[in-house]
Amino acid sequence: MLRRFLPALVPTLLAIAGFCFSLSDPYFMEIFIMVGLIGTVAVAWNLMAGFTGLVSLGHSLFFGIGAYTVAYGQVGFGLGPLVTWPIAALLALASALFIGLLCFRYGLRGYFFSIATLAFSEVAFLLVSATLWLGRSDGMMLPSSPETLRYLQFDHKWPYGLIIVGFLALTLFLSQAFLATRPGFYWRAIRDNEGAAEALGVPAMRYKLLAFGLSAVVTAIGGAIFANTFAFVDPRSTLGVELSIQLLVFGIIGGLGLLWGPLLGAALLIPAGELLRTYLGAGFHGVNIVAYALLMIVLALLLPQGLGGVLAARLRRRAPKKQAAAGKALAVEAAP
Amino acid sequence: MSTQQPLLAVAGLGKSFGGLRAVSDVSFGVMPGEIFGIIGPNGAGKTTLFNCLSGLLPLSAGAVRLDGRRIDGMRPHDICRLGLARTFQIVRPFHGMSVLENVKVASFSRHPSSAAAEHHARLALGRIGMAHLADLDAERLSVAEMRRLEIARAIATEPRLLLLDEMLAGLTATEAAALCEQIQRINAEGITIVMVEHSVPIISQLCGNAIVLNFGELLASGTTRAVLADARVQEAYLGSALS
Numbered sequence: 001m002l003r004r005f006l007p008a009l010v011p012t013l014l015a016i017a018g019f020c021f022s023l024s025d026p027y028f029m030e031i032f033i034m035v036g037l038i039g040t041v042a043v044a045w046n047l048m049a050g051f052t053g054l055v056s057l058g059h060s061l062f063f064g065i066g067a068y069t070v071a072y073g074q075v076g077f078g079l080g081p082l083v084t085w086p087i088a089a090l091l092a093l094a095s096a097l098f099i100g101l102l103c104f105r106y107g108l109r110g111y112f113f114s115i116a117t118l119a120f121s122e123v124a125f126l127l128v129s130a131t132l133w134l135g136r137s138d139g140m141m142l143p144s145s146p147e148t149l150r151y152l153q154f155d156h157k158w159p160y161g162l163i164i165v166g167f168l169a170l171t172l173f174l175s176q177a178f179l180a181t182r183p184g185f186y187w188r189a190i191r192d193n194e195g196a197a198e199a200l201g202v203p204a205m206r207y208k209l210l211a212f213g214l215s216a217v218v219t220a221i222g223g224a225i226f227a228n229t230f231a232f233v234d235p236r237s238t239l240g241v242e243l244s245i246q247l248l249v250f251g252i253i254g255g256l257g258l259l260w261g262p263l264l265g266a267a268l269l270i271p272a273g274e275l276l277r278t279y280l281g282a283g284f285h286g287v288n289i290v291a292y293a294l295l296m297i298v299l300a301l302l303l304p305q306g307l308g309g310v311l312a313a314r315l316r317r318r319a320p321k322k323q324a325a326a327g328k329a330l331a332v333e334a335a336p
Numbered sequence: 337m338s339t340q341q342p343l344l345a346v347a348g349l350g351k352s353f354g355g356l357r358a359v360s361d362v363s364f365g366v367m368p369g370e371i372f373g374i375i376g377p378n379g380a381g382k383t384t385l386f387n388c389l390s391g392l393l394p395l396s397a398g399a400v401r402l403d404g405r406r407i408d409g410m411r412p413h414d415i416c417r418l419g420l421a422r423t424f425q426i427v428r429p430f431h432g433m434s435v436l437e438n439v440k441v442a443s444f445s446r447h448p449s450s451a452a453a454e455h456h457a458r459l460a461l462g463r464i465g466m467a468h469l470a471d472l473d474a475e476r477l478s479v480a481e482m483r484r485l486e487i488a489r490a491i492a493t494e495p496r497l498l499l500l501d502e503m504l505a506g507l508t509a510t511e512a513a514a515l516c517e518q519i520q521r522i523n524a525e526g527i528t529i530v531m532v533e534h535s536v537p538i539i540s541q542l543c544g545n546a547i548v549l550n551f552g553e554l555l556a557s558g559t560t561r562a563v564l565a566d567a568r569v570q571e572a573y574l575g576s577a578l579s
Contacts, residue, residue, distance in 0.1 A: 181449075181450050182444045182448055185437065185440055185444055186444065188432055188437075188441075189430050189433075189441045192433070193428045193429075193430060195428070196424060196428035196430070197441065198391075198392070198411070198413050199391075199413075199416060199424075200413075200421075200441055200445065200489055200490075200493055201413045201416035201417055201445030201446075201493050202413055202444075202445070203411070204413070
């Protein structure tokens, strides 16, 4: 039981350690919040991309649904997270099922699925950017209120960090619970060969929708937390394609086939981006972005399986030696 | 026993791709417990026929009944749950998984809990003599082992009827003989088998009844001995092989 949840437990403990460390400085806490939030959303994205083989390029849609539901819920109706978060989750679930049914019904796979999801998120981006009551491209401020807990408004950043630790832990354990049981096996079978999976009794459509729905709900909660944490939403930071690309990059650099891979990617690349901005950004304009791009190219060339893939292979190499030896002994016994 | 109902009944099955008729008007019945052969040259429509039976391709005409129940038009996973399993001529292992996990995917269709699925997956591997390979990465198996993995996965879905698509092609004589023995053992354990095969000696050794396909049409059907002796069959396809 403990062993099964190790891939969720270890990152959670590391995140708690990172949170405690970040308590020393509000700047660190801000970085921790971005790593935890975007990293967790990347984990949810990876349930589809890494485990089911459905590479979404439009996950900002669900993030934006979460962020804007919280923002408009408070601005328009005075609703707090207790109401807006569940609504955000439901809206994201409904959108995912709609897009999923449409795409899977017409057999969109591979790149075509990715392009379709990108198209949906871009349409949402343009719609919101042009909608007056959602603040157009200027975005919306969440009005401050004395009711701290009802609207999750705190003077410091650390309570948000704490919420994100909870969000991260919940997502990791929930995902691992799925991955270690039937859905996880079915997802990987669909990823590896959908036709063979179906012939072996895997209802592919249903399980693809399950992955899509789960991933979208977690992403929307991430967007909702974003809105509450920064008390501000705008199309570019919550619905833009940059966010979707970020998830892809963290996944690829961290390791696609691993639950915690994208989290590792975020934990490495977000602080690296900040460091480069601090130390290089003051000089030539844009030098830090060039350096960041170079870092990603080097990582992608050196570690095609992602940083996590290399780490996992190291860890695995120790254990199965015993197993392989045992297997050989068995084979020798069975031979004569 | 002549009143017994066939386990698989195919009536007037046809399949066209655009204007091309891959299979037309094929009918046959498979009785419970037998090993049934399908013979035919390359391009005769054997694999297309299998794809139609297992639900991967929709039929253009005709009907397929499993134990009296219409299964044409059903999704592959539903057909699998009703007890029809198949293997693929071009093996399709799940690369990212171990041998055991590959089989576990299949046994999940009968046993929802992970522990039960794993237990039955190990049983299936044992039945096909692969228990010692359980923890190996599936992609590291040899061709013969991958064929057996295909069978292990198929029997892990606990089928009544198993469709084997050219299991023996490309194997050495020793490997083929071993696999034949295992196919017979699986059959003896109560699974009806329909096999597509090129090799006439193997079909005549294993199969009581057989059909011959040629250019998508049924050329002959009946007992294997009668079918192979049929003059049209010899002329169309086997002429050189038997002489």
